Amino acid sequence: MTLERSDNYEGLDGRIRTVALTLALAFLVLGARLWELQVHRGAEFSGKSDRNSLRIQRLEAPRGTIVGHDGVVLADNRPARDLMFVPADCDVAPEIVCRRLEEILGIDAAALMEEIEEAIATKQPHKQILIRRDVPSSISARVDEYAYALPGVFTVVRPIRRYAYGKTAGQLLGYLGEINKSELELQNLGEIDKSELQHSEFPYQLGDLIGRSGLERRYEKTLRGKEGKMMVTRYAVGVPQIRTDLHGQPHVENLVDSYGHNLRVESEIREPIPGKQLDITLDIALQAKAEELLDGEEGAIVLLNADTGALLALASSPGYDPSIFVTRSGNRKRIEALTEKPNRMIHRAYQEVYAPGSVFKLLLAAAALEEGIIDPSTTHYCPGKFRITPTGRTWHCWKRYGHGEVNVVDALAYSCDVFFYNVGLKLGVDKIHRWAERAGLGRKTGLDLPGEVPGLVPSRQWKEDLLRPAHRNEPWEYRWYPGDTVNLAIGQGATATTPLQNAILMAAIVNGGRRVQPHVNSKSKVTISEPFVSEHTLEIVRRGLRKCVEKGPPAPTGTGHRAYIEGFDIIGKTGSSQNVSLSQHEKYESEEDIPKELRDHAWFVAGVLDREPRIALCVLVEHGHHGSSVAAPLAKTLIEFFYASRGSTPGLKVAREVGGMSP
């Protein structure tokens, strides 16, 4: 097991929820010490002789915790110390303080001085100027030690995001970023929902953190807490304020801020309300395993509950640690993450498309059976190649000397291209397109994460729309040809799918023909379609997919045999997504000579039928070349890991209610 907690978790034991709760409570207390001010009655109080001031203190709310399967905390908050400077509280020349800060902290005194001068010039002496964010406790202790020499400097404690497992599930959790000026002015919103900024009861302020991607973005409203506020009068350091209560009894104010200033609360405190907890379906151990399997590769793994659509693992490689966006020290790493190739900012499971290749054959088989175009006894002869007309273009089967006479079950098991060229032509592009739509290809799955791409299933209309503008008077340029259908039949050409879509397709084969809505939020209200394929058809398709993972003899070994696990009812389908044309391949003596970047992408989709929960998964390895040798073994490892960790027993049948089950 390679799952490791990030360094930030040193010293925390398993009772993490208790700790998180304690921290949340601590923030409520610490919140009372935060200074986020607006100057009220500024003119009245800005005189040098009177350094007391009436201010609104903003109390930052901790962000909601994200909790995975089995109550494992994936993202929570820790206290961070920010060093601030308020010109009005500095009774010596600010240059002196700046120079001392330079000596102690190594900050750029000139840059800080510039900000201070600007605040003074624009008549904002009470403005809080950030000296340094998230300083280690050793530094804040030194600042406290030299407090007498650093008038105007104080520490603000605020909650800061912590990702318990670092890089693991990083892309899925997403990251936070500060709201900038143009976003606040609603000029350049990018991905931010305008309504959120305008209509929120608690509008964002410059520098506030907002979810930028993943769950942090999608569930911003849930996770963001409600800030608290209180109106306080603040008095100089070390001067106890003696006041009288309603009955005229004198008492000493005892509320102080972090710098020892006395506070008097003028109006009621509205306590900050922490963001709501987000419970997600992700199994972090499984996720870590999936990411480990993809280590060093570019690719994606999806594993979901085939009956509910609950995502148990959603891995993409390479990934990133969202913590680098939280801390200042992450600056360099952050730039790397944003600019490096290969792109680690996209989630390859649902934000990237690939030709489905032979994975598409399982849909084609189901469609042809449902349409009555073939039955289990229908055979086509595969001599290793295929022509539509005797003199036309030649398409090849991956098996050079052919599969001979094959039926649908064997065509799925051995992935015969020629069988599906024939079946595709009989079905025709319109029916293929309609069936692909029913299966959910070519459109978003409804996943509750931002930035999902729809993919594409070509159609007559699509080709015409694409090419007609450039070839108005040349209808032969945009007409759909049988050759296009042949390419479509084996999932090549312009066909584009996400690994997530292929996992959903496999889930339908497992669960009785239903299209599930993939989701990460455990409380998602999801829809599950009525069966779009009959059980009779599914049984035939499953027979082929079961044979695909079986080892011969007596039957020849299937292309997915590397996913075979003794005692498991596993179905699977290999695929390779063509990356370059065959003519380019022909330049190379053997497959091993093909440079990696030109190699095909490797697919493997699989389902487990006789365990609880029933699962579907999809593995995609970019430039992995063959689904059979590269992707299938990863699926096998992950299936074994998953059921071993759940302690599942073979053949266990549990009454299932579609839609109402936990993963």
Ligand SMILES: [Zn+2]
């Ligand atoms: Zn063949």
